[in-house]
Amino acid sequence: MFCEVELVRNVEVTVEKEKRDGVNLQRYIITCLLENLLKEKASKDHGYFLAVTSLKSIGKEEVKNESESQCVSFPITFSCRTFLPLEGExxxxxxxxxxxxxxxxxxxxxxxxxxxxxxxxxxxxxxxxxxxxxxxxxxxxxxxxxxxxxxxxxxxxxxxxxxxxxxxxxxxxxxxxxxxxxxxxxxxxxxx
CATH class of the missing domain: 2.40.50.140 (Nucleic acid-binding proteins)
Incomplete structure (x- = not known):
């Protein structure tokens, strides 16, 4: 069964990348989101991730200190088409x-x-x-x-x-x- 679900994922970007590519940051964040979904492939609750159909919002950045590297995390809300098989189909x-x-x-x-x-x-x-x-x-x-x-x-x-x-x-x-x-x-x- 094909479904349309709304999901939230956090995308991490290094601070250096954020400062260097401020103009292209949104494009980079979306590219990272798509790469992360490709690696994630599927979830038990939603099925296989087929396509991002719309981008709802990119939230405010949250700074994370992880040892030596500083990362900035952006919460992203988006709609995604999924395929979840059901008994009887x-x-x-x-x-x-x-x-x-x-x-x-x-x-x-x-x-x-x-x-x-x-x-x-x-x-x-x-x-x-x-x-x-x-x-x-x-x-x-x-x-x-x-x-x-x-x-x-x-x-x-x-x-x-x-x-x-x-x-x-x-x-x-x-x-x-x-x-x-x-x-x-x-x-x-x-x-x-």
Whole structure:
């Protein structure tokens, strides 16, 4: 689900940078905000940060003394478009890996969507050099195929192995006849 949220973040600038670039300070602060959001990537409450849609305000500077370097902090209020997956939603994903027990899909910024073979009741695994899941209705799910699925579950992982600040999802093709592989011309998904 796409949301529009209002957020407040503090951006720190060294005092030397503030004095030297007074004219371009606002541009520099906004650039720092965007870089910080890119590093932050997502939050449990709001989802993935997609785009800053409006800048509400840059607050008054607060001087911070940290050992030898002096920093100035600016509170920034802004609106941001986010993507937060919810259980029960119908989404599209691209198949990245096929295993005997299911598929691994990518859905926008979400890299880890698992669709278990148990949640694809009309499909069966066909192994080989290029494994696929095939259906009795002549539908085939292979690598790079777009699949419409229902979100069965969503979990936020702060840090686990190589996964850092990510949502992971479980998917299903049960309960709706419109779920399954779709042709690219039917896809309204866009790459986030």
């Amino acid at each position: 119908i989404l599209h994903g691209v198949v990245r890996h096929i295993f005997r027990r299911g598929l691994l899909l990518k859905c926008g910024p979400i890299k880890y969507v698992f669709l278990s073979a148990r949640k694809m009741p009309t499909y069966h695994y066909v192994g080989g050099e290029n494994p696929v899941f095939s259906s009795t209705q002549s539908a085939t799910i292979g690598n790079d195929v777009v699949v419409r699925f229902s979100v069965l579950g969503v979990r936020w992982l702060e840090k686990r192995g190589c996964i850092n600040k990510e949502f992971v999802m479980l998917a299903s093709l049960e309960g709706n006849t419109s779920l399954g592989p779709i042709s690219l011309s039917d896809s309204d998904e866009f790459d986030l």
